[in-house]
Amino acid sequence: MAAPRATAAPRVAATLLAAASLVTLAALPAAAHTASPGAPADRGTRDHLPLLDHLPSQGGVWDHATGRDRLTVTFSEGSGTAARTYKLECRSAGGSHPSARAACERLEQLASEGIDPFKPVPRGAMCTQVYGGPQTARVTGTWKGRPVDASFRRTDGCEVGRWNTLVPVLPSTRA
Numbered sequence: 746m747a748a749p750r751a752t753a754a755p756r757v758a759a760t761l762l763a764a765a766s767l768v769t770l771a772a773l774p775a776a777a778h779t780a781s782p783g784a785p786a787d788r789g790t791r792d793h794l795p796l797l798d799h800l801p802s803q804g805g806v807w808d809h810a811t812g813r814d815r816l817t818v819t820f821s822e823g824s825g826t827a828a829r830t831y832k833l834e835c836r837s838a839g840g841s842h843p844s845a846r847a848a849c850e851r852l853e854q855l856a857s858e859g860i861d862p863f864k865p866v867p868r869g870a871m872c873t874q875v876y877g878g879p880q881t882a883r884v885t886g887t888w889k890g891r892p893v894d895a896s897f898r899r900t901d902g903c904e905v906g907r908w909n910t911l912v913p914v915l916p917s918t919r920a
Contacts, residue, residue, distance in 0.1 A: 814833075814834065814835040814836065814849070814852065814886070814887060814888045814889065815832075815833070815834050815835075815840075815886045815887050816832075816833045816834075816835075816884055816885065816886035816887070816888060816893060816914075817830060817831070817832055817833075817884070817885050817886050818830070818831045818832075818833060818842065818882060818883075818884050818914060818915065819831075819882060819883045819884075819885075820880070820881075820882045820915065820916055821880065821881050821882070822879065822880055823878065823879025823880050823881060824879050831843065833845055833848055833849070833886075833914070835848075835849035835852060835853070836849070842914075844913040847913045848913050848914040851911070851912070851913060851914055852888065852914060855910070856889055860910075862907075862910050862911050862914075863884060863888065863893050863895040864895075865895070866903040866904060866907060870903050872901040872902045872903035872904070873901060873902030873903075874901055874902070875901065875902045875905065876899070876900065876901070877899030877900070877901075877902075877904065877905035877908070877918065878899045878918055879899075880898070880899050880908075880916075880918050881896070881897065881898045881899075882896070882897040882898075882908070882915050883895070883896050883897070884897070884911075884914070884915075897911070897915060899918065
């Protein structure tokens with residue numbers, strides 16, 4: 746009878762190891778082990794996933810030697826006014842953006858908090874119906890090695906909050 750117990754122990758250990766591995770995988774966000782590298786995660790987890798600078802981007806310009814973010818910000822006051830376009834390059838805080846240093850510092854702060862400021866408001870989000878103004882903006886380019894193409898408007902509380910998260914990348918509207 747001693748022999749069957751000796752051979753059962755490795756099987757029990759292997760079973761426990763497999764179960765522990767499954768528990769570990771189940772604890773990870775789905776996007777962390779199903780999405781391809783650099784692919785956006787689902788809307789529910791995308792804003793809190795670690796920023797993966799070391800993975801190749803799926804487009805845009807990313808200079809790994811300097812770690813430079815390059816964004817184009819187009820802003821309109823609305824109501825038929827002409828749009829203004831600014832270039833923003835971080836790590837060297839340059840471009841034509843009027844507050845380049847502060848904008849780059851804000852982006853770095855958001856990155857350090859693990860927040861993706863370019864994600865859209867999730868579908869079905871409960872938002873206050875508080876109109877923030879006719880202003881619109883679009884941000885394109887590359888941030889932390891990932892392509893960015895995000896549109897902003899101030900049509901409700903969620904969109905106003907999303908806009909305000911990016912001030913001074915986007916201009917303050919004082920609304």
